[in-house]
Amino acid sequence: MDLAADPVEITAALVDIESVSGAEARIADTVEAALREQAPWLEVLRSGNAVLARTALGRHRRIVLAGHLDTVPVNRNLPLRREGSGQQEVLHGLGTVDMKGGDAVFLHLAATVAEPKHDLTFVFYDCEEVEAARNGLGRIERDHAGWLAGDLAVVGEPTNAVIEAGCQGTMRVELRITGQRAHTARAWRGSNAIHGLAEPLRRLAEYTPRTPKIDGLTYREGLQAVNVAGGVAGNVVPDEAVLAINHRFAPDRSPEQAEQHLREVFDGFELTVVDTAPGALPGLAAPAAAELVTAAGGQPMAKLGWTDVARFAALGMPAVNFGPGDPALAHTRGEHVPAVQIRQVAAVLTRFLSP
Incomplete structure (x- = not known):
């Protein structure tokens, strides 16, 4: 795999290495070998099936570029299939969108931007597509926390080549109604718990979500x-x-x-929080983030889902999602990415990182 080649070709090579969550050894071996051989100025570290690499140039700021190597299970969408040519070329196959196109861009940068104006850390990690406890970023944070430190994190999740800043938080709760059993022939002797859901369902149907603006971006709750x-x-x-x-x-x-908001909405009912994950503020006022927005030459958007940018935000740095591909195609059998978007993301990041 030639990391100095067109990042579209790197994407094609990565897609044809099957790497379903938990089986990333082969792709991690390939990435590690390529970085050690073709970017000798980088310090390279292997952590399980994650590969990390970084510069040590003494720059004023450090940028972390992170992408997961794993995919969801194969769904009759391997090997890679290419369609069209030039500006019309499209790559079809598992991982083209989520997120080997982003990984390919980062690998290309690692090999071609040898004297960046910011120090760089590249994080290619495992098990993002499964339960959070297995996510490779958690292991890296426990074992090699210093490798995740920086002034801005760029996560290469698909965004249609538009910067999506921060992310929403997510919470799942259970509302429980108790009643009393009875034979339906003598229903008046019981209390129907399902009927008791009418009021909380009414509140849900009439609920008006907030649309707050943060750093000029509109988030829709x-x-x-x-x-x-x-x-x-x-x-x-x-x-x-x-x-x-x-x-x-x-x-x-x-x-x-x-959680307090939900308890107010459903006042009088029993609520149990099942799981939750905090969001991430966009942090676009931070100097490194502002530089990236300028390099992209476009208006950033709010991320209306949850991604691993939240993990980086919890470490105290602004974080954005920026990668090729339509996120609506992630995890679908028809996953595909326009080659032009891969090149576009590579061009923006090269412009951002070059002196």
Whole structure:
């Protein structure tokens, strides 16, 4: 794999290395060997199936460029298929969008920007597509925390080649209603827990989410019922019903504030927080982030989902998502990326990092 080549070709090479979560050894071996052989000015570290590399030039600022090497399971979308040519070329296949196009750009930068104006750290990590406890960034933070420090993190998740700053937080809660069982022929002797969901469902239907502006970016919050469970048998009044609710909250709220908000919305009902993850403020006023926005020459957007930028924000640095590909295609059988977007992201980051 020639890291100095067109990043479109690097993308093609990476896609054809199957790397479903938990089986990234082969792609990590390939990335590690390429970096050691073709970018000897970088310090390279292997951590499990993650590969890290960095400069030590004594620059005033450090930029962290991070991308995961794993994919969701194969869905009859390997090997890579190419369509068109030149400005019309499209790469089809697993990982083209999520996120080997972004990885390819970072590998290309590692080999071609030998004298960047900022010190650089490259993080190619494992197990992003599975449960958070297995995410390679967590292991790296525990074992090699200094490698994640910087003034700006750029995560190469797909954004259609537009900078998406920060990210929303997410919280899932369960609202539980208890009642009393009875035979449906004598329903007045019981209390139907499912019927008790009418009021919280009404509140959900009438809920108006916030759309706060942060650093000039508009974040759209959301509150949705995502699952209902209840019922005993076809002739029994149910004595329990559980409503699962997902809340996407803007990064100006902490998880504690988001939880308090939900308890106010559903006052009088029993709520249990099942899981939560904080959001990430965009931090576009930070000098390094402002430089990147200028280099991109376009208006950044708010990230309306959760990504690993939140992990970097928790370490005290601004973080953005910036990569080729349509995020709506991630995890689909029809995953594909325009070659022009891969080159566009590479050009912006080269401009940003070059003296």
